[in-house]
Amino acid sequence: xxxxxxxxxxxxxxxxxxxxxxxxxxxxxxxxxxxxxxxxxxxxxxxxxxxxxxxxxxxxxxxxxxxxxxxxxxxxxxxxxxxxxxxxxxxxxxxxxxxxxxxxxxxxxxxxxxxxxxxxxxxxxxxxxxxxxxxxxxxxxxxxxxxxxxxxx
Numbered sequence: 534x535x536x537x538x539x540x541x542x543x544x545x546x547x548x549x550x551x552x553x554x555x556x557x558x559x560x561x562x563x564x565x566x567x568x569x570x571x572x573x574x575x576x577x578x579x580x581x582x583x584x585x586x587x588x589x590x591x592x593x594x595x596x597x598x599x600x601x602x603x604x605x606x607x608x609x610x611x612x613x614x615x616x617x618x619x620x621x622x623x624x625x626x627x628x629x630x631x632x633x634x635x636x637x638x639x640x641x642x643x644x645x646x647x648x649x650x651x652x653x654x655x656x657x658x659x660x661x662x663x664x665x666x667x668x669x670x671x672x673x674x675x676x677x678x679x680x681x682x683x684x685x686x
Contacts, residue, residue, distance in 0.1 A: 539587050541619060543626055546571070546581035546593060553590045554583065561609045564670045571595070574606070580630055584610075584623055594623050596631060596639075603631035603685075605641040620653055628657070632685040639685055642678035644669055651679065659683045 546554065555568035574581050574595045580603075584592040592610040596603050605627055610620045631639055642665060643650050659681040668678035 541584050541586040541591055541622070543582045543584045543623070546575060546583050546595075548572070548575070550583050550590070550593075551575075554593050557590055557593065557611055558607070558609055560612065563672060566607055579606070580627075580634075582623070582626065582630075584619060591619050592623050594627050596627055598631060598634060598636055601635055601637045603627075603634075603636035603639045605639060615649070620650075621657075624653065624657060628683070628685055637685055638682055640680065640682045642668060642680055644676050645679055646676060654681050654683075657683065 551568050551571050554571050555566070558565040558571075571581070574597075577597070580594075580596040580598065582594050583590060584594075590611065591614045593608070594605070595607040596605050598604070605624075608620070608623055608627070610623070628639060639659075641654065641659070643654060645651065660683070661679050662682050663680040665678040665680060667675035669676040
């Protein structure tokens with residue numbers, strides 16, 4: 534069976550994934566989370582997952598949950614694999630896992646300039662509930678964050 538024929542599978546993120554996840558994050562963001570950020574998320578018990586096909590890392594997600602509210606802290610798909618449904622798959626899994634562990638609402642922030650992510654979140658029924666001024670560092674100054682939420686079934 535060829536690598537292309539293998540289906541992508543998600544697995545809980547662990548210490549062995551951190552270097553690859555941090556490298557993927559650095560390829561996606563001008564101001565990425567460090568390896569230490571991901572290690573701290575694991576140590577805190579956050580729901581952190583990787584999406585792999587064979588041995589190749591396609592993406593990751595990190596969610597913090599407090600009682601019945603979940604917050605999507607970070608999600609990313611490797612650039613060569615974007616636009617192929619992997620982001621939708623990870624987001625769907627984030628929502629399902631959060632719901633299964635008692636969350637009734639999922640929050641996230643996104644850069645307005647990340648139009649493909651904004652489109653994906655809206656496609657999944659997220660609604661904008663606010664805006665955080667100067668939330669993200671940017672190459673020139675700061676960028677606002679759009680705050681979205683979704684009620685989970």
